[in-house]
Amino acid sequence: MSATKTTMRRFRSQDWFDNPERVDMTALYLERFMNYGITADELRSGRPIIGIAQSGSDINPCNRIHLELAKRVREGIRDAGGIPMEFPLHPTFENCRRPTAAIDRNLAYLGLVEILHGYPLDAVVLTTGCDKSTPAQLMAAATLDLPAIVLSGGPMLDGWFEGELVGSGAAIWKGRRMLAAGQIDEEKFLQIASASAPSAGHCNTMGTASTMNAIAEALGMSLTGCSAIPAPYRERGQIAYETGRRIVAMAIEDLRPSQIMTRDAFLDAITVNAAIGGSTNAQPHIMAMARHAGVEITPEDWMRYGYDVPLLLNMQPAGKYLGERFHRAGGVPAVMWELLQATRLRADRPTVTGRSMAANLEGRATADREMIFAFEQPLKQQAGFLVLKGNLFDFAIMKTSVISADFRQRYLSTPGREGVFECRVVVFEGSDDYHARINDPGLEIDVRTMLVIRGTGPIGWPGSAEVVNMQPPDALIKQGITALPTLGDGRQSGTSDSPSILNASPESAAGGNLAWLRTGDTVRVDLNTGSCNVLISDEELAERKKIAPPPVPPSQTPWQEIYRATVGQLQSGACMELALAYRGVGQDLPRHNH
Numbered sequence: 001m002s003a004t005k006t007t008m009r010r011f012r013s014q015d016w017f018d019n020p021e022r023v024d025m026t027a028l029y030l031e032r033f034m035n036y037g038i039t040a041d042e043l044r045s046g047r048p049i050i051g052i053a054q055s056g057s058d059i060n061p062c063n064r065i066h067l068e069l070a071k072r073v074r075e076g077i078r079d080a081g082g083i084p085m086e087f088p089l090h091p092t093f094e095n096c097r098r099p100t101a102a103i104d105r106n107l108a109y110l111g112l113v114e115i116l117h118g119y120p121l122d123a124v125v126l127t128t129g130c131d132k133s134t135p136a137q138l139m140a141a142a143t144l145d146l147p148a149i150v151l152s153g154g155p156m157l158d159g160w161f162e163g164e165l166v167g168s169g170a171a172i173w174k175g176r177r178m179l180a181a182g183q184i185d186e187e188k189f190l191q192i193a194s195a196s197a198p199s200a201g202h203c204n205t206m207g208t209a210s211t212m213n214a215i216a217e218a219l220g221m222s223l224t225g226c227s228a229i230p231a232p233y234r235e236r237g238q239i240a241y242e243t244g245r246r247i248v249a250m251a252i253e254d255l256r257p258s259q260i261m262t263r264d265a266f267l268d269a270i271t272v273n274a275a276i277g278g279s280t281n282a283q284p285h286i287m288a289m290a291r292h293a294g295v296e297i298t299p300e301d302w303m304r305y306g307y308d309v310p311l312l313l314n315m316q317p318a319g320k321y322l323g324e325r326f327h328r329a330g331g332v333p334a335v336m337w338e339l340l341q342a343t344r345l346r347a348d349r350p351t352v353t354g355r356s357m358a359a360n361l362e363g364r365a366t367a368d369r370e371m372i373f374a375f376e377q378p379l380k381q382q383a384g385f386l387v388l389k390g391n392l393f394d395f396a397i398m399k400t401s402v403i404s405a406d407f408r409q410r411y412l413s414t415p416g417r418e419g420v421f422e423c424r425v426v427v428f429e430g431s432d433d434y435h436a437r438i439n440d441p442g443l444e445i446d447v448r449t450m451l452v453i454r455g456t457g458p459i460g461w462p463g464s465a466e467v468v469n470m471q472p473p474d475a476l477i478k479q480g481i482t483a484l485p486t487l488g489d490g491r492q493s494g495t496s497d498s499p500s501i502l503n504a505s506p507e508s509a510a511g512g513n514l515a516w517l518r519t520g521d522t523v524r525v526d527l528n529t530g531s532c533n534v535l536i537s538d539e540e541l542a543e544r545k546k547i548a549p550p551p552v553p554p555s556q557t558p559w560q561e562i563y564r565a566t567v568g569q570l571q572s573g574a575c576m577e578l579a580l581a582y583r584g585v586g587q588d589l590p591r592h593n594h
């Protein structure tokens with residue numbers, strides 16, 4: 001069969017497979033692809049070669065569904081006239097990777113950049129799921145600026161235990177409090193944990209995975225309604241097929257991330273994140289994706305387009321329900337529809353569908369008002385991240401949508417001083433120290449104590465760990481005190497209901513003043529002005545800074561050392577800073593290899 005040349009534009013892959021100037025290299029490039037049965041005619045036919053960045057594997061259960069979905073993606077690509085080529089991505093599995101999967105986001109990013117740049121790929125399907133897999137791939141797509149589309153793997157089915165919904169992650173944090181209070185034993189704890197994870201898929205709560213997939217959709221980088229479809233549902237396989245079809249058209253249209261991942265798109269992502277009660281990890285990931293796309297986002301943007309937005313979605317941890325009901329209620333488009341009606345979106349912007357976001361949202365109103373609330377009658381007002389600063393850090397956030405009535409009553413309702421509280425701090429050097437000492441009566445932890453953790457940021461950990469949601473000592477939990485104010489330079493799980501002050505930047509290991517905070521100091525937090533200060537004089541702080549900051553543990557692997565040497569702070573996305581100079585490199589072909 002001879003090659004049927006199409007009338008499509010000439011794709012970059014043709015520089016490998018159909019290059020009259022280097023017939024020797026063309027032969028070398030072609031012959032080894034043919035050894036698994038592809039014909040030279042196919043590769044020279046002028047059809048786009050579509051990469052499938054495979055994030056699923058046995059060591060990444062949240063994304064493992066993609067091993068199945070890729071079959072439908074391939075069928076979609078073939079039916080639309082493209083040639084699929086699947087390749088593996090470095091895993092980023094948050095539940096299990098020690099010392100934290102955060103360190104792998106930049107590694108998976110780097111690996112994908114190199115693959116997309118160095119191989120004959122014209123466009124790519126990004127298979128997302130667990131937390132970091134979404135930003136890592138979108139950061140790479142922005143760097144390359146080759147046509148790219150997100151296929152989410154989808155959440156697990158809803159978890160049920162003894163007649164009640166149990167959500168992933170959230171069940172762990174609640175279960176360990178119940179364990180501390182003596183309400184359950186270890187066996188029951190494991191039963192609850194298992195019940196919260198009943199099928200293939202990522203967290204069924206609005207943890208970081210659901211948040212980041214929702215954000216990919218809000219950016220306009222996935223097909224409409226993609227992110228919330230539970231992994232085992234038939235619609236998941238169907239949208240995998242449609243995604244495969246659509247990326248071929250995008251390759252032909254040369255529709256690239258730079259046209260979609262614009263400032264308007266990122267501002268909408270910040271707004272959507274607030275309305276869904278999204279994970280605090282969205283803050284560094286949105287910053288990282290935006291910066292790789294060449295978009296500037298300021299702390300003021302988080303307040304203006306995020307903080308002010310009400311909570312519309314009734315999903316754990318900020319609300320009650322889980323992912324299946326979210327999908328049935330209309331998913332992300334139904335939330336965005338409410339925001340569009342309230343003129344809170346900039347939806348006249350391109351998306352991967354080839355239509356504007358506003359057009360994608362037409363007819364997507366919810367029929368489930370128990371799950372997705374109307375903008376005028378929300379679950380909570382001002383539900384976005386509150387940005388704080390002061391003499392301990394330049395930037396930190398607090399997820400206000402998870403402030404409980406109890407917490408508000410205890411700390412934020414002093415007559416005449418609403419929103420202001422002062423606490424004596426107890427400082428921990430990382431989470432081993434926290435676990436070793438939290439139940440020490442000598443620390444005199446009571447309801448007026450703020451728990452502080454440091455050494456947990458990108459450089460200090462390394463990678464920045466999900467440890468700021470520290471629970472109170474067992475003795476307080478037994479008295480019904482389930483949350484104390486907490487502060488740290490690390491992150492916390494998106495499934496946590498702790499209203500921590502976190503992602504504090506600069507971290508103590510980068511010279512942030514948290515390094516010189518001492519147990520017994522008093523910290524004042526004012527949510528009205530967004531300030532958080534230790535009540536000591538500048539002179540006293542300067543005096544303390546003559547002493548060396550707490551030591552940072554040595555790197556245990558080569559990548560940890562490279563990561564530490566190249567990473568920025570959480571405020572600006574914990575990017576590999578030197579990578580930001582390489583935007584658009586998908587347009588520069590690498591030199592031949594022989």
Ligand SMILES: CC(C)(O)[C@@H](O)C(=O)O
Nearest residue numbers: 094169207208493494495
């Ligand atoms: C549940 C995890 C592991 O903490 C994470 O996936 C998140 O939601 O942040």
